Amino acid sequence: MSNDSSRLIAFIILSGIILFAYNLLFPVKPKQIQQTSEEKTAVTATQTLKSTPESLKITPLNKETKISNPEEKFYEIENDLVKIKFSTIGAVIKSYELKKYSDSKEENKKTNLELIPNKTSNTYMALYSQEFNINNDEWNYAGTEKNNENTKIIFKYNKIKGIEIIKEFILSNNSYLINLNIAFNNKTKNPVLLKDMQLSWGPNIHFLPADVNKYKDSFYQYNKICYPLKNNSIKQYQINLNAKQDKIVFIDILPDWVVLKDLYFMASFIFKNKNDIKNVFYKESAAGFTYLTANLKDIVLEPMSSDTIKIDSYIGPQEYKRLKKFKMEEIINLGWFRFLGVWMFYAMDFLFKITKNYGWAIILLTLIVRLILWIPSQHSYKQMKDTQSKMKIINPRMETLKKIYKDDPQKLNEEMLKLYKEYKINPLGGCLPMLLQLPIFIALYQTLISMVELKGASFIWWLKDLSRPDPLYILPVFMGVTMIIQQKMSQTTTMSTGSMAQQNILMYGMPVFLTIMAFSWPSGLLLYWGMSNVLAIAQQIIVNKTK
Structure with a gap:
């Protein structure tokens, strides 16, 4: 399998950790249940009480009156x-x-x-x-x-x-x-x-x-x-x-x-x-x-x-x-990296005091997070770019090896590894910086889901509640499109026809799947995710323009 394909699959696996390891993403859909009459259970659950001391003479209590319809x-x-x-x-x-x-969705009927x-x-x-x-x-x-x-x-x-x-x-x-x-x-x-x-x-x-x-x-x-x-x-x-x-x-x-x-x-x-x-x-x-x-x-x-x-x-x-x-x-569930989630909450609270709007606070926090992650992301993008350049050079030799060892997959892998070693290519080299970013991403992700402060917080004209899904589905589509652009920018054109088809399925399949899932996600989370994608694209453009 090609270098880019391996890296892309690794990235998809890491994305899967974020998306599917949380039980919040896939809660059990409740069945509609008819409301029953009032449960009269509280008194029936008392445990056995300690007996009253024999030396204490207790006067029996009596109710003075009974009211049938108070x-x-x-x-x-x-x-x-x-x-x-x-x-x-x-x-x-x-x-x-x-x-x-x-709980009202309409501004004039709140x-x-x-x-x-x-x-x-x-x-x-x-x-x-x-x-x-x-x-x-x-x-x-x-x-x-x-x-x-x-x-x-x-x-x-x-x-x-x-x-x-x-x-x-x-x-x-x-x-x-x-x-x-x-x-x-x-x-x-x-x-x-x-x-x-x-x-x-x-x-x-x-x-x-x-x-x-x-x-x-x-x-x-x-x-x-x-x-x-x-x-x-x-x-x-x-x-x-x-x-x-x-x-x-x-x-x-x-x-x-x-x-x-x-x-x-x-x-x-x-x-x-x-x-x-x-x-x-x-x-x-x-x-x-x-x-x-x-x-x-x-x-x-x-x-x-x-x-x-x-x-x-x-x-x-x-x-x-x-x-x-x-x-x-x-x-309050702040996820696996709670200590980071607490800091994210305080950062969000501080930015809200400045902007007076949680939508702008999310955008500013996204910018700050991307700046913090700039150096590891820069390293990742540069290594990906360097790997792509080397892959263009060795691609003819790779195709030759595939023809020579088409009936011996084990030998083919050995020769491929020798080729990677010769050109100092690490197929997963760009993944480590991504892995280092995961705790921050997960912490911010979980904080945005759990913040009651986003309940009823409006942003722009169609987003009246950042804790609820986007009613016009603009943010889910925006998130999906920016994900595809990111994948497209990192796609290599030196792959075989089979590998290219496999990469295209991954490149379009995951964003489309997530976009459909995101139709029911809180708009505050999607605002962060979409803006984070835009900033990542901008950084990748800068890296691609550098020699």
């Missing part, structure tokens, strides 16, 4: 980033809107992005009790308090005789963090035991299973569960959209936090005091629903005393700088 009322709090709607039924979140983000996918459910930040149906009963709205630092909304439940339960949601200003305080007040003269209680979020975040097919982006990731291990690494579990049966999984440690996330958005429980919880589990439903639940501690309340469970919750976009404050930044 009246539902709604109350809202908000800051510059979010608007949250609460229901008096269960004192739960019914709507969680992100003001900086939108609405806040909703993170609560099932608004008919009373299961988001729900407090469950096996003894009392407090989550489906009416709570009293006790007011909203606002100051310079946060906004607090308060709900009270007084239908358990002698016991008052208070849920306080505190939303910090300019933040996606909610502080949840659950207070239990014993107003009786006897000790009481509160047990079998849970705090739950679900089903899902952002999308339900039936909505996933509407989000036509091959990089979209369905729900994952993430939590930190003792060695500071992150455990991730991919929820199966097409699970055949329900599955409840208890996390085998008491984590500092646990997250339910998709590609861009997340909900979490952050445990201030691990003594407030017994364990954490998640449910993977056969219908594709996911619930995240914390089993709360048993509470023994002395007469006329109280106790409070405090759990924080970050609900919002996976913005790197915000998550870093909670040591949760590693849930």
